Amino acid sequence: MEIEVGPGPYQRPSRCGFPSLRFAEEQEFAPEAFESSNPDPAVTGEGMHVVPLGPVRADVAEAMRYEMDVLGDEIHGLSLKRGYKPRGVERLMRGAEVGRALEIAERVTGTSTVAHALAFSLAVEDALGLQVDERTSLLRSALAELERLHSHLGDLASLAASTGTVAAAADLYRVRESVLRFGRHWTGHRYLRGAIAPGGWRLGLADVTSEISNFLEDVEHQFLAVRRALDHTNSFLDRLHGAGRIPAQQPLDLVGVVGRASGSTEDVRWDRPYAWYPELCAGRSPAGAAMGDAFGRYFVRCEEVQHSIAMLRRDGAASAMPSELPSIAIDGVGCGLVEAPRGRLFYRVELSKGSIATVRIRTPSSINWVAVPLAVANHNILQDLPIIDASFNLAVASLDL
Amino acid sequence: MFYPRWIVNFAKGPSVLRRNTAPTQGRRIPPQARLFSHSLAIRHLDAGSCNGCESEISLLSSPVYDLSRFGFSFTPSPRHADLLLVTGVVTEAMVPMIRATYDAMPAPKLVVAAGTCAIDGCVFRGAPGVIGDLERIVPVDVRISGCPPTPDDLLDGLLAAVGRQAPAAGDVG
Numbered sequence: 001m002e003i004e005v006g007p008g009p010y011q012r013p014s015r016c017g018f019p020s021l022r023f024a025e026e027q028e029f030a031p032e033a034f035e036s037s038n039p040d041p042a043v044t045g046e047g048m049h050v051v052p053l054g055p056v057r058a059d060v061a062e063a064m065r066y067e068m069d070v071l072g073d074e075i076h077g078l079s080l081k082r083g084y085k086p087r088g089v090e091r092l093m094r095g096a097e098v099g100r101a102l103e104i105a106e107r108v109t110g111t112s113t114v115a116h117a118l119a120f121s122l123a124v125e126d127a128l129g130l131q132v133d134e135r136t137s138l139l140r141s142a143l144a145e146l147e148r149l150h151s152h153l154g155d156l157a158s159l160a161a162s163t164g165t166v167a168a169a170a171d172l173y174r175v176r177e178s179v180l181r182f183g184r185h186w187t188g189h190r191y192l193r194g195a196i197a198p199g200g201w202r203l204g205l206a207d208v209t210s211e212i213s214n215f216l217e218d219v220e221h222q223f224l225a226v227r228r229a230l231d232h233t234n235s236f237l238d239r240l241h242g243a244g245r246i247p248a249q250q251p252l253d254l255v256g257v258v259g260r261a262s263g264s265t266e267d268v269r270w271d272r273p274y275a276w277y278p279e280l281c282a283g284r285s286p287a288g289a290a291m292g293d294a295f296g297r298y299f300v301r302c303e304e305v306q307h308s309i310a311m312l313r314r315d316g317a318a319s320a321m322p323s324e325l326p327s328i329a330i331d332g333v334g335c336g337l338v339e340a341p342r343g344r345l346f347y348r349v350e351l352s353k354g355s356i357a358t359v360r361i362r363t364p365s366s367i368n369w370v371a372v373p374l375a376v377a378n379h380n381i382l383q384d385l386p387i388i389d390a391s392f393n394l395a396v397a398s399l400d401l
Numbered sequence: 402m403f404y405p406r407w408i409v410n411f412a413k414g415p416s417v418l419r420r421n422t423a424p425t426q427g428r429r430i431p432p433q434a435r436l437f438s439h440s441l442a443i444r445h446l447d448a449g450s451c452n453g454c455e456s457e458i459s460l461l462s463s464p465v466y467d468l469s470r471f472g473f474s475f476t477p478s479p480r481h482a483d484l485l486l487v488t489g490v491v492t493e494a495m496v497p498m499i500r501a502t503y504d505a506m507p508a509p510k511l512v513v514a515a516g517t518c519a520i521d522g523c524v525f526r527g528a529p530g531v532i533g534d535l536e537r538i539v540p541v542d543v544r545i546s547g548c549p550p551t552p553d554d555l556l557d558g559l560l561a562a563v564g565r566q567a568p569a570a571g572d573v574g
Contacts, residue, residue: 055498056446056479056498059477060455060458062455063498084495085448085490086492087490087531088525088528104524110451110454154459173463397452
């Protein structure tokens with residue numbers, strides 16, 4: 001039996017079915033574009049067949065098409081097809097007022113609302129030369145850590161569910177629900193929408209100073225109990241070790257949890273501290289692992305949950321009053337760089353006469369998706385796919401934008 | 402005097418008519434919907450969401466909301482599905498998939514538009530490639546507003562879709 005390995009995704013990341021991953025100046029929305037993005041099968045040969053999956057897939061999942069080249073049970077190649085859900089985010093923001101553009105930014109990725117609002121606000125403040133006071137910075141990083149907490153807990157829960165460890169998944173979902181409810185109590189929205197705005201606050205915050213320490217204690221206690229149990233559950237760990245290992249020889253420049261789980265130490269909070277992070281990060285170093293497999297990503301997420309709880313403890317949680325949106329009609333260009341729950345998030349905003357002239361967004365998922373085909377087509381079998389998928393847990397919404 | 406719950410509910414009349422508030426705006430509940438009232442297979446379909454709705458929908462399976470206590474479950478196959486739960490702004494690229502999924506479902510079938518995006522496009526209305534209204538593609542039975550709708554709203558909407566009333570707080574359903 002002969003198997004011919006073509007220029008597949010695990011040799012050249014540029015051919016993973018992403019026609020427009022580069023920072024193209026003008027991106028056209030053509031629904032056909034993704035159909036021909038990867039015309040050649042990655043691997044051909046006798047007995048090789050393609051297992052298609054999606055765009056309507058799994059129980060509850062975002063629209064994305066997987067085409068796996070499979071021999072027996074082993075996956076030899078994976079091509080991803082994107083482009084099912086472009087919403088024209090950058091185009092829609094063009095010409096919009098700051099307030100409307102902020103609303104759109106908050107809806108780019110639902111589970112990274114604060115990160116997007118913060119990156120957008122930092123970019124607008126940079127363009128206008130605005131400075132916010134210490135208390136605002138402090139509360140902003142507190143909200144960002146609360147968001148990281150609920151996002152990581154959700155990712156860990158879906159990872160546990162994908163390995164069939166349903167009791168741990170149920171516990172993690174329960175903790176996550178309590179974090180979301182605390183967020184609603186604090187900001188009025190479960191996903192913390194409508195809180196952050198350029199120059200200050202949009203709707204203000206409630207005062208939760210008296211409750212936050214009890215809340216964090218509960219969350220930490222419950223989370224540590226689940227983590228301890230998972231760390232001693234062999235049936236869970238066996239499925240993670242070695243699954244979805246990202247080949248080390250690929251210079252992929254991955255970001256966020258995925259990058260830090262494969263040897264990178266990049267974390268915007270440490271490298272280019274914003275908001276209150278110069279204070280919060282002092283005396284701590286970013287979580288990291290060198291394995292690059294599903295266990296590495298599990299480990300880094302768990303560590304970061306504990307970091308976030310510790311940072312929230314030091315942050316405090318005062319109330320905040322809503323402030324006016326800045327309406328200074330000057331032109332300018334500004335950049336905002338933050339560490340979203342999934343990794344480095346970049347906004348470049350060009351202002352003209354008080355409204356947005358152009359916006360460019362670089363999301364962590366758009367960088368990290370190239371690693372998924374490489375990790376999946378690396379001695380894994382079909383049954384590993386849900387686990388690998390859950391261990392990455394990248395957003396499709398911020399890939400298609 | 403103790404009566405079984407179904408007799409009590411029957412005596413009160415169709416529960417949909419009793420609902421007066423709720424974020425759920427029902428258009429028409431087909432009479433066959435009652436068939437699913439205690440056994441509903443749901444197929445979720447993402448038509449361009451921000452993944453906020455997916456995040457809330459996945460919490461429906463958590464012990465806090467536990468949709469299986471109503472006899473509801475998610476199914477991977479549209480062939481087994483009674484209800485299509487659509488989230489997102491309805492992009493042009495997803496229209497053939499929405500139609501194909503709807504056609505693959507056996508009749509009688511229900512469609513629920515979850516989230517403001519699927520109802521009117523939310524902030525993405527008028528964007529290139531965005532249709533913004535599920536009704537233009539397939540007939541919609543129940544709309545659940547919210548950005549994203551909370552798991553409580555989603556449960557309310559799903560129960561309304563099959564002609565059941567959401568349990569009062571503290572009721573085990």
